[in-house]
Amino acid sequence: MKTTKQLEKIANQIRQDIINMLLTAGSGHSAGPLGMADVFTALYLGGIAKLDSKKKNDPARDRVVLSNAHICPVLYATLAHAGFIPHKQLKTLRKLGSPLQGHSNNHYNNGIETCGGPLGQGISQAIGMALASRMNRRGTSDVKRATKVSYHTWCLMSDGELDEGQCWEAFMLAGKMDLRELTVFVDRNNIQIDGPTEDIMPLENLADKFKAFNWFVIEVDGHNIREILDAMKKAQSMAANPTVIICHTIPGKGVDFMENKYEWHGKPPNKEEAKIALHELRTLNGKITSEHQ
């Protein structure tokens, strides 16, 4: 079991990996991946979700579905730290023949469960996985051999993604089915490609919307790993409802000139910017004088 301090350090390394990957790739998204580094660290390395690179094909493993797959650099970097993919593979992001496609896919048996990209699709797939777990656990009256293979499904979504109608179709179904086998993280970073979410398509009051759909809502500081882990524990112990953890995050977190700037949603840093970003991450924005790797 890793301490919160250790997890925070890993999250920082993941942010550095993200900057390096994007620099090498020359294209991709910066703000979202940096903003979600703490959530991904908590999810894969926090010791609550059943995710083990040595058991990546275990039918009883927890399922992770990245619905807003454009933030996949953070997924790839986290998978490297969790032992699912070799760390040196990270520099192949978006290159011809690389398993690290521009949007994550499930063709490589590397712990990635689904294909994502077009927004709104992951949440439906996550519901299907959670329902399969329920069928396995409960068995069905007509089937004598219940498999009892059950697991929890964790789905990661962005706030801009919630503009897609499919999300709300899915939230209705999960609410109707009392799908306690499912937890959704919403990256509430308030930006999308064209600008602030509340200008493009207002989402508030988001928590009330989920509650009205029969979801249990937890709001957390998406950069506080302790809070995220506590919320995950709570979500797993739900008796009836699906849970949404609304993670209030800062897009571009950790890199001063990227933080809260929607312009950084969809572009990578250039060489100079990457240098400044890495320096900032290594010194925790000037808080420490000796750069750590």
Added chain:
Amino acid sequence: MKQVPLNPYVLYKTVEKIPTRNGYGDALLELGETNPDVVVLTADLAESTRAQKFGETYPERFIECGVAEQNMMGVAAGLALSGKIPFVSSYAVFSPGRSWDQLRVSVCYGKANVKIAGAHTGVSVGPDGATHQALEDIAITRVLPDIIVCAPCDAEETRKCTLAAAKHKGPVYFRFAREKTPVITTNKTPFEFGKAYVCREGYDVTLIACGPLLHEALLAAEELAKQHIEAEVINSHTIKPLDGKTIQTSLKKTLCAVTIEEHQTTGGLHGAVAEFCAQNYPVPIEPIGMPNHFGESGEPDELITKYGMRAKDIVKAAKKVLKRK
């Protein structure tokens, strides 16, 4: 190529008629009993897609998604990726019509073992009108990599197609009609995805059909025979992968073809046959189907007649294509 056994009464006026979708409902019940992994989903169309009985018999393996086809397709992908064999049941205009992006990414690109049953295809849907008459579903599914696309000709073949879909690993799209249509095949007629078969042997012209219009093709062949033209009739129930071998063997004898489908004449069976022939064995081909047009309200029989999908239209097309040889 030997002709296969068919219903001996197929050319009689009194031939038994059953809606193809009934074959789907029967097969689902059969699968429910034999395969615990089979799950059925619907989007508020359980009764008319014939999924209802499965739902009543196996409620824990039946998911009513409400009128939300996009979510339904995605949920099916998630179930499939967790080892289930989901059958997605709706009208073809909605699924895959409305859920095509989900079919493309969540199902096909994601290699999810999902079966998509598209009901109410063709103008023969009738009074509901153009919005509900799927005439583009073969085109939009056939273009996706690695999916099987099938249009069974009658209830019995739909039953076999459904059972075969459950056995096949990978996405399968298959379509039904709404109306009662003639029973053409028997339980002895062979069925395998990607294997067309000869229903009637001939050497002057090849009639390549899919779906219930195969019956009109058989009637047309009978009429042509009276006029001393021997037509070979092929049931190409699987449009993707197309059975080029069976088609080419026939074309080597006849050197011309008519394609027959209740679908737009672009992108469907005609498109598939034309693509195959252009690359492998160029011969003149005439299409029977919907000629770049939307349907409309009316009785199914009236619509089939109005849009030129009757045996007499096939006879005309056959004579036209014979002249182009």
